[in-house]
Amino acid sequence: MGHNASHERLTAYFERIERLIEERKGINDDIRDVLTEAKSEGFDVPAMRAVLRQRAMAPEKRMEQFALIDLYVTATGMGAPREA
Template sequence: MPDVGGITADHLRSYIERIERLEEEKATLSADIREVYAEAKGTGFDSKIMRQIIRLRKMEAADREEQEQLLDLYKAALGMVESPPDQDL
């Protein structure tokens, strides 16, 4: 295939086709994940809470602790908890 404006068409087509295949795989995986959440919900688990747990598990422990401390601090400031948390940030 000839170059057009300095771009090799075959090389470009190769990238585009790889991306398209990956997008198809991503769609399949997303559907599989939705099915697992639906299955868990069907057995009584809360999918929103499960998503939060998964997000928290991806975080570093120190980042997770800091986020939890800030959340507790903000809740205390808004009167959403009875006693303020330790404020050793």
């Protein structure tokens, strides 16, 4: 009986994961639709994705990232640091 219960639990885990993967696919499709809509209105999708990544960061981490980018841009002679 223990083996059968373990089998059922394991199967249930896989089924839950599969449902979540399917839900994630639907959400990803919705996100793609929103980005397509934004692009059709003239917005730059790669820039939007970059901002989304930054918005997901903790404020301290984001400021650290900006500082490093400014440092690298200046160090490589690509131009003056950006305004914060």
